Amino acid sequence: xxxxxxxxxxxxxxxxxxxxxxxxxxxxxxxxxxxxxxxxxxxxxxxxxxxxxxxxxxxxxxxxxxxxxxxxxxxxxxxxxxxxxxxxxxxxxxxxxxxxxxxxxxxxxxxxxxxxxxxxxxxxxxxxxxxxxxxxxxxxxxxxxxxxxxxxxxxxxxxxxxxxxxxxxxxxxxxxxxxxxxxxxxxxxxxxxxxxxxxxxxxxxxxxxxxxxxxxxxxxxxxxxxxxxxxxxxxxxxxxxxxxxxxxxxxxxxxxxxxxxxxxxxxxxxxxxxxxxxxxxxxxxxxxxxxxxxxxxxxxxxxxxxxxxxxxxxxxxxxxxxxxxxxxxxxxxxxxxxxxxxxxxxxxxxxxxxxxxxxxxxxxxxxx
Amino acid sequence: xxxxxxxxxxxxxxxxxxxxxxxxxxxxxxxxxxxxxxxxxxxxxxxxxxxxxxxxxxxxxxxxxxxxxxxxxxxxxxxxxxxxxxxxxxxxxxxxxxxxxxxxxxxxxxxxxxxxxxxxxxxxxxxxxxxxxxxxxxxxxxxxxxxxxxxxxxxxxxxxxxxxxxxxxxxxxxxxxxxxxxxxxxxxxxxxxxxxxxxxxxxxxxxxxxxxxxxxxxxxxxxxxxxxxxxxxxxxxxxxxxxxxxxxxxxxxxxxxxxxxxxxxxxxxxxxxxxxxxxxxxxxxxxxxxxxxxxxxxxxxxxxxxxxxx
Numbered sequence: 001x002x003x004x005x006x007x008x009x010x011x012x013x014x015x016x017x018x019x020x021x022x023x024x025x026x027x028x029x030x031x032x033x034x035x036x037x038x039x040x041x042x043x044x045x046x047x048x049x050x051x052x053x054x055x056x057x058x059x060x061x062x063x064x065x066x067x068x069x070x071x072x073x074x075x076x077x078x079x080x081x082x083x084x085x086x087x088x089x090x091x092x093x094x095x096x097x098x099x100x101x102x103x104x105x106x107x108x109x110x111x112x113x114x115x116x117x118x119x120x121x122x123x124x125x126x127x128x129x130x131x132x133x134x135x136x137x138x139x140x141x142x143x144x145x146x147x148x149x150x151x152x153x154x155x156x157x158x159x160x161x162x163x164x165x166x167x168x169x170x171x172x173x174x175x176x177x178x179x180x181x182x183x184x185x186x187x188x189x190x191x192x193x194x195x196x197x198x199x200x201x202x203x204x205x206x207x208x209x210x211x212x213x214x215x216x217x218x219x220x221x222x223x224x225x226x227x228x229x230x231x232x233x234x235x236x237x238x239x240x241x242x243x244x245x246x247x248x249x250x251x252x253x254x255x256x257x258x259x260x261x262x263x264x265x266x267x268x269x270x271x272x273x274x275x276x277x278x279x280x281x282x283x284x285x286x287x288x289x290x291x292x293x294x295x296x297x298x299x300x301x302x303x304x305x306x307x308x309x310x311x312x313x314x315x316x317x318x319x320x321x322x323x324x325x326x327x328x329x330x331x332x333x334x335x336x337x338x339x340x341x342x343x344x345x346x347x348x349x350x351x352x353x354x355x356x357x358x359x360x361x362x363x364x365x366x367x368x
Numbered sequence: 369x370x371x372x373x374x375x376x377x378x379x380x381x382x383x384x385x386x387x388x389x390x391x392x393x394x395x396x397x398x399x400x401x402x403x404x405x406x407x408x409x410x411x412x413x414x415x416x417x418x419x420x421x422x423x424x425x426x427x428x429x430x431x432x433x434x435x436x437x438x439x440x441x442x443x444x445x446x447x448x449x450x451x452x453x454x455x456x457x458x459x460x461x462x463x464x465x466x467x468x469x470x471x472x473x474x475x476x477x478x479x480x481x482x483x484x485x486x487x488x489x490x491x492x493x494x495x496x497x498x499x500x501x502x503x504x505x506x507x508x509x510x511x512x513x514x515x516x517x518x519x520x521x522x523x524x525x526x527x528x529x530x531x532x533x534x535x536x537x538x539x540x541x542x543x544x545x546x547x548x549x550x551x552x553x554x555x556x557x558x559x560x561x562x563x564x565x566x567x568x569x570x571x572x573x574x575x576x577x578x579x580x581x582x583x584x585x586x587x588x589x590x591x592x593x594x595x596x597x598x599x600x601x602x603x604x605x606x607x608x609x610x611x612x613x614x615x616x617x618x619x620x621x622x623x624x625x626x627x628x629x630x631x632x633x634x635x636x637x638x639x640x641x642x643x644x645x646x647x648x649x650x651x652x653x654x655x656x657x658x659x660x661x662x663x664x665x666x667x668x669x670x671x672x673x674x675x676x677x678x
Contacts, residue, residue: 051474051586053481164629197628200636204590205581206387207621210380214625217376229585252482253583365633 042066042075042274043093045086047105049079052203054228054247055264059104059127061248062266069271070278083107090115094122100277102270103127112136123277128173130353132284139269139287141295143173144180144352145320146262148327149298149313150244151184153259154192154222156309157242158185161192164215166225166232168202170366172355174226179359180327181224181244186361188312195220196364205231216241222259233257242304249299261299268294288349292321328352333360371502377626378506381619386514387412387575387589389614391596393524394568396605398444400528401561402541403451404670406462407443408569409593410469415440415570416577417473420480420584427486433513433574440570441563443469448562452555455672470587480584489513489579511579513571521611528607537561541666544673554673569593598647601654604663617643 042063050060056079063075076096078089086108093101094115100123103112109129116124116136124136132138154163163185167174182194195218197211208231212223216239224244225232230253236243237254245251245261269289276282289295301310319325328351330341335358341347347355356366391408398405405411418439423432447465450456489511497508508515528534537557539547544554576592577584595617602617603609620643624636653659 049474049586051478051481053585057481195629197625198636199625201590203585203587205583205585205588206384206576206590206592209581210384210622211625213380214376214622214629217372217626218629229588230583231581234581234583253484255484363631364628367633367635 038072039074040070040072040274040278041096041098042073043090043096043098043101044075044077045081045089045093045101045103045105045108046077046079047081047083047107048203048228052228053230053253054203056104058248058264059102059266062264062270065267066270066274069267070274073274081105081108083111087111087115090124091118094119098122100125100274100282102273123282125273130286132286134284137282137284137287139273139289141264141269141289142291143262143264143296144176144327145291146296146298147177147180148184148187148320149317150224150260150262151181151186152188152313152316153301153305153309154181154224154242154244155185155187155189156312157259157305158189158192158222160219160221161189162218162220163192163194163222163224164212164218164220165194165196165364166208166211166215166223166227167196167198168227169200170198172353175358175366176352176355177226178362178364179355179357182359182361183327183332184316186359187316190361193361193363194224196358196362198364198367199227201227203228205229205234208232209235212236213239223257230254245299251299251302255302258302259305260301263297263299265294265297290320291317292323334358335360335362373626373630375502375505377619377623378615379509380622380626381615382506382514383510383580383618384622385614385616385618386510386517387572387580388592388596388599388618389517389521389611390513390572390575391569391593392599392603392610392614393520393607394440394444394565394572395596395600396603396607396610397524397528397537397568398562398565399600399669400537400541400605400666401558402544402666402668402671402673403448403558403562404458404462405444405447405562405565406459406597407447407465407469408462408565408596409589409591410466410473411440411443411566411569412469412573412576412589412593412596413473413587414443414469414476415573416589417477417480417573417584419570419574420485420577420582421476423485423487423578424480424483429485429487429489429578432578433571436570436574436578437567438570440566440568440573442566443569444563444566445559447566448559451672452558452562455674458670458672466593474586477584477586481586483584485578485582485584488582489575513575513579517611521607524607538664538666541668544668544671548673548675558673569596572596598644601650602643602647604650605665613643 046056048056050057081089102125104127106128112126113131126138128140129138185192199211208227212232212235222242223232223236230250233243233250233254237257242259243257245258250261251258328347330345331343332341334340415436419432419436422435423429450461451458498504536552540554540557548554599613603613620639624639654665
């Protein structure tokens, strides 16, 4: 009995201490924000580091843009977070007083929902996922629109009519990009095909370069990619062929090869999201930004792209921007020539999101 | 499958295998002296970033390579100090170095991301050898670091198995107590081996950032340091086996991609698994008492040497 009492008392004492500590922390945090002259804290969790020169780099550019554009915003960033550590990182940012937290990797989806439950007053935005809650929204961009435009460039510029595509994993996001790119290629050059090689890695510049080399040796004269490094661009540069970059403008790394890049511009979106939270107009939902909203686009062309090609891209771009037409509008056939989307019909957003078949003109198989 | 295809696969296997070979050779020498080095991945990354940085600043790939060797050697020195002098746990020290090297290289390389290397290692033209049909494109149309590895592998094999220094090295790795009592300087040999191992890992890293890709990206070694550790076992601690073994390990990816490019579908997971299957097989053999002698695994591997406990 005596022993039990001792245990009970010490347990209570610990709980008391913890709660005092927690209260103290919370108070401290609020004080800091008061002193900080309306400082508005924004949290970011990155799966990689800005040094990847790819996906996380693009997010970080957006974050910098946000800090420049919205006065008083102070960003707290946690880099190199593995999926398993996401909950801890998110909790840390929530505890440090962030009002909105951007969780920038697909793998953070479930931890984001879990942590958000404990912090109902904080807004969580999860990139590329599909689970939402009262205070959790998702955001992503219609990269396929930019891919379609870059496909037009590739279709016009290819001479061998074989375009290589180095792709990471056979998941809908990547398949969608390949399909849109191919539709763009075939819209100007129905004889061209797009050959896909899967690397089963997001980030291995040497391996991705090898995959591009394999395609170049099979006769591809333009290399496109859905990878987070510039390895494939390097392969094209060394072979004296052309390439299409991805994530950010890749021309500095392969100036002779890169014709253009399909790029993410997260900055504008981050500014809008933070402003909506500041103004109290934020609502949970699934944001899938289009090219018209500026979240995706094309990087500047290289000098070798002729004006008439640019004009063709502009023409398609206008149609997409005005909303009169979108990439997955029929007629679209699949690889085997079956009509998947009838003339005049359109794939719904849900169908586009879960797409798991290749369009006509793609050479490659979707493996498990 | 045309001969062109096979030549391309084999030539790619050589380039893809070379960084793994350098790192594995370093690991092999270190393990021969009885010191397990799990810091290879970190050492390669530090070598890759310092090589790229020095190469960018001086616009000279040789100075870049020297810097990478120095940085890898310095990492090796830390490992040697912890494991040989302080007799720390080799697994813990190695893992710590990998984590340290990953972080340090990322930090050092921040400003280098997205910049091209002015003077990378390029393919050199060797007058006669490059022009031999089949063999030429596979083995000799490469950069100087690949060509150097052809000399290094037999040289190291000769040193390890045919010289007094190599005998001492193996003795220290097998039974440091006995070697010590015969007047062999166990500490010196272990220090030198681990530092040489670090230098070679540095070259392996620099090969990726200065010849293979060439660019700097955080974490660009992408696990090749770990492959090197497995390769040493696969090679049964023999430098010559390490040379062709590295082509097997490096060539698997290339083969997978090229098979896809000619529309042959084979599970990439299956392909990637194969070399490790052999590695496990060798590990099983090594545990058999009578096989240890035939394979030549260093028996004092990962055991710190303490004179007092002899």
